[in-house]
Structures are given as structure tokens and as C-alpha cells.
């Protein structure tokens with residue numbers, strides 16, 4: 001599938017991901033990420049069930065597979081309230097329905113890297129988020145050792161908001177993650193004294209929630225490590241991958 005020679009200047013076009021992309025999408029995820037995504041995740045992506053996604057294809061491919069994915073980005077919308085970054089978003093008392101776009105996965109097959117494909121895909125996400133009146137930011141997690149992705153998001157002007165110690169648990173090992181945010185529609189974090197106080201209060205509420213969750217997890221270890229589905233994961237503070245390598249959520 002990926003043993004292809006590409007022309008020096010491939011002609012890349014971008015389109016939404018569709019049903020016919022199912023197999024290619026799951027194969028690329030398997031080849032790019034150290035963890036396995038559940039089938040349900042891919043089915044939701046190609047059917048647009050709660051997930052908005054785009055892909056890149058090379059219409060100048062010499063092998064004729066001109067509609068086969070060479071890059072993709074998958075996203076979903078969440079509310080600020082439900083997210084873990086409510087303290088990073090400007091309070092807007094007139095709107096209770098503020099939202100965020102969360103980047104679930106982003107990838108480009110190796111032969112097509114450094115051609116600006118991920119840049120175009122993420123720009124598409126930013127455009128999409130900016131068009132949603134209630135949307136305040138695009139955000140995502142990157143595992144701390146993924147230098148190319150970290151440099152990529154920095155180049156794209158995402159703000160490194162925080163480091164989350166031991167955020168990922170993959171095959172028996174903990175890894176930190178970085179949380180990157182790109183503000184849209186004036187969603188930048190608070191700066192007035194009142195807003196700062198509200199943000200601090202939100203931060204402590206978040207810490208309390210985490211502490212409660214930790215205590216709860218301590219009481220119920222078995223459920224802590226049990227397999228989750230992709231849908232559950234966005235509201236969780238940690239992404240945990242089981243020893244069998246099955247997964248629910250990461251980027």
C-alpha cells in the first residue's frame with residue numbers, strides 16, 4: 001500500500017473522508033501510531049458520526065490509486081464545559097454553549113511528509129472551527145516524545161498550554177503529554193481581574209474533579225484500566241492504552 005514512488009511535485013487534493021476510505025484509514029492509523037484504534041472509531045469517522053474529518057489524496061500517483069488517502073485529520077466538537085481546558089478559555093457569560101474542536105488524530109504517510117500536507121489539513125480544521133460561531137479554540141494532545149509533531153504544532157502557531165505528567169499509559173509505561181491550543185473567535189484565555197478569578201476557580205474545580213476521579217480510581221482499580229471506547233475518552237483526563245495494545249483515544 002505504501003510502497004509507492006511519488007513524483008517530485010505531486011498534485012494533492014483535499015476532501016472529506018468517506019465510506020470507501022475505511023480500510024485505508026485503518027491501515028494508515030495502524031502504520032503511524034504505536035497503538036491500535038477500535039474498528040468502531042474508523043466506522044464513526046467514515047460515516048461522520050460525531051467526527052468531522054478531511055483527507056489528502058495524490059491525483060498524480062503513478063500507480064493509479066489516485067483516490068487513496070495519503071494524509072488525514074479527524075476531529076470532534078466538544079463543549080468548553082465538558083472539556084479539560086475550561087480554565088484556558090475566555091469566559092463569556094452571554095453564551096453558555098461555547099464549544100471547542102478537538103483534534104483526535106493527524107497523520108501523513110511517510111513518503112508524503114514535509115510537503116505541507118499536514119499544514120493544509122490543520123488549516124482546514126482552523127477554518128472549520130472559525131466558522132462555528134460558538135467555537136473558541138482548536139486543541140489537542142501530543143505525546144511528549146513526538147518531536148516532529150511538537151515542532152509542527154509550534155510552527156502552526158498553536159500555544160503550548162501545559163504539560164500533563166503521565167497522561168498516557170501505553171503497554172505498561174507512562175508518558176507525559178503536551179496540550180496545544182489554537183484560539184479562534186476571540187477565545188483567548190482571560191486577562192481581566194474578574195475573568196482571572198473565574199479562571200482560577202475553574203482551575204481548582206478541575207483539580208478537585210481530578211482528585212475525586214483519582215480517589216475513585218484508587219477504589220476501583222479494575223475499572224481504571226478497563227478498555228474504554230473512543231466516545232468516552234474525550235472527557236477523561238488521561239488516555240490509557242491496555243497491555244493488549246487496544247486503544248480508544250490518542251493523537
Ligand SMILES: CC(C)(COP(=O)(O)OP(=O)(O)OC[C@H]1O[C@@H](n2cnc3c(N)ncnc32)[C@H](O)[C@@H]1OP(=O)(O)O)[C@@H](O)C(=O)NCCC(=O)NCCS
Pocket residue numbers: 032106107108109112113114115116117118119120141142143146147148149151152155251
Ligand atoms: C507530524 C506530521 C503529521 C507532519 O506532517 P507533514 O505533512 O510532514 O507536515 P508539513 O509538511 O505540513 O509541515 C512540516 C513541518 O512540520 C515540522 N516537521 C515535520 N516533520 C518533522 C521532522 N521529522 N522533524 C522536524 N520537524 C518536522 C517542521 O516544522 C516542518 O516545518 P517546515 O516545513 O517549515 O520545515 C507527520 O510527521 C506525521 O504524520 N507523523 C506521524 C503521526 C503523528 O505523529 N501525528 C501527530 C500526532 S499529534
